[in-house]
Amino acid sequence: MSFDVSLIIEALPKMLAGIGLTFQLLVLSAILGLMLAIGLMLMRISGKWYLSWPAQVYIYVFRGTPILVQIFIVYYGFPQLEFIREGFLWPIFRDPFGCAIVALTLNTGAYVSEILRGGVLGVDRGVLEAGEALGLSRPQRFIYLTTPIATRLALPAYGNDIISLLKSTALASTITLADMTGIARTIVAQTYAPYEIFISLAIVYMVLTFFIQRMLGRVELFLGRYTRK
Amino acid sequence: MTSSEPLIQMQHVGKHFGDFQALKDINLNVNKGERIVVCGPSGSGKSTMIRCINRLEKHDEGKIIIDGIELTDELKDLNAVRREVGMVFQSFNLFPHMTIIKNLMLAQRLVRKTPKAEAHEVAMRYLERVKIPEQADKYPIQLSGGQQQRVAIARALCMKPEVILFDEPTSALDPEMINEVLDVMVDLAKDGMTMICVTHEMGFARSVADRVIFMDAGEIVEEAEPETFFKHPKNDRTKLFLSQILSH
Numbered sequence: 001m002s003f004d005v006s007l008i009i010e011a012l013p014k015m016l017a018g019i020g021l022t023f024q025l026l027v028l029s030a031i032l033g034l035m036l037a038i039g040l041m042l043m044r045i046s047g048k049w050y051l052s053w054p055a056q057v058y059i060y061v062f063r064g065t066p067i068l069v070q071i072f073i074v075y076y077g078f079p080q081l082e083f084i085r086e087g088f089l090w091p092i093f094r095d096p097f098g099c100a101i102v103a104l105t106l107n108t109g110a111y112v113s114e115i116l117r118g119g120v121l122g123v124d125r126g127v128l129e130a131g132e133a134l135g136l137s138r139p140q141r142f143i144y145l146t147t148p149i150a151t152r153l154a155l156p157a158y159g160n161d162i163i164s165l166l167k168s169t170a171l172a173s174t175i176t177l178a179d180m181t182g183i184a185r186t187i188v189a190q191t192y193a194p195y196e197i198f199i200s201l202a203i204v205y206m207v208l209t210f211f212i213q214r215m216l217g218r219v220e221l222f223l224g225r226y227t228r229k
Numbered sequence: 230m231t232s233s234e235p236l237i238q239m240q241h242v243g244k245h246f247g248d249f250q251a252l253k254d255i256n257l258n259v260n261k262g263e264r265i266v267v268c269g270p271s272g273s274g275k276s277t278m279i280r281c282i283n284r285l286e287k288h289d290e291g292k293i294i295i296d297g298i299e300l301t302d303e304l305k306d307l308n309a310v311r312r313e314v315g316m317v318f319q320s321f322n323l324f325p326h327m328t329i330i331k332n333l334m335l336a337q338r339l340v341r342k343t344p345k346a347e348a349h350e351v352a353m354r355y356l357e358r359v360k361i362p363e364q365a366d367k368y369p370i371q372l373s374g375g376q377q378q379r380v381a382i383a384r385a386l387c388m389k390p391e392v393i394l395f396d397e398p399t400s401a402l403d404p405e406m407i408n409e410v411l412d413v414m415v416d417l418a419k420d421g422m423t424m425i426c427v428t429h430e431m432g433f434a435r436s437v438a439d440r441v442i443f444m445d446a447g448e449i450v451e452e453a454e455p456e457t458f459f460k461h462p463k464n465d466r467t468k469l470f471l472s473q474i475l476s477h
Contacts, residue, residue, distance in 0.1 A: 124322070126320050136335075
């Protein structure tokens, strides 16, 4: 078997044309997913069963099913429902990009909410008691004590999820989107050179991961500034 | 309220953790300016008792009245009480993510609504009082245990409380740091601060306490002036306890 370097040189710029879409999928679903996750986490720790139970069921369903299946359900399944076709969200579900964002958001939201919950549970009870003894209200303790401390505690696991999400965006190519993986698959179909193309695609993801890792490392250093003697 | 009324009144206070009775029929009055030392074996309910005073624990029997306000689930009253009652913990419990000065300013800003400049000034004044103004911009982890506990005392003082509760403030400290914290506490006592201290520092009890309270199995077993308490304990459980802690 031969390895055709010129093919890679030719294919790389084409694949990189999809980097914008990959990035849009990553950033949008990370932001929306984080908002969803905060909501779910607050429901989960509210101590009220009628908030906690739905959140737990949600988390179970979305962690218990493959993300590819979730993408297919949103993309192929939802348009079959009349109320979705006639609802105000139809412009989103009609569009494969919208479907990918929805599916990725719903999925990452479930995982991240548990990561955040881990951070919140990791906050020292004594610190919160000190706040209580000083007269800080519950919301004040949550905003000024729990949130900043939990954020630092949750960051390493959260970074893991962001990197995982980057690679999940590749699944968007299965519903016609021309992200980097989508473009790579088209090139493979034209050139019959899966080896060269997919290897170089893999390297592109690794380079992206490298930059995300470095960025997360910086954030971690900043948030952890008070943990160093 | 009249000025002769005690600052803290505990009347027939009881507290259960499940089936375990942590406090039994506690009756205690503390007047303004009084210094009370609470001692007793571990698990005797000392910490639980003082934690009930600022409602970190809820009592389930009897009444607790602080400066004329009865402790109930009423949030407004609770906030009023917590403004009057400062607390210093065994494990310091400074806010780890904030610098020392911010630790001292946070509650002033949020609870007392003190303007920033004034809160800063008050914070610096109390840092000077506990003799570590130069540490203002450090994080808690960069300070020694003794320094952290002094910051915790300053943080409580910034709220200008009527009374400060000390929950074993020197138990987590290395021996060489105990005195610097006790010095600050003695200093406070001299200034007339009302204090309730759970502590095993008997030297401190002897020199500053107006009354020593001995607790065992959730009850106040004995209550006396330090002189009487140490020289002529009445109760057998007190005698046993004193012999155990004073024998070395």
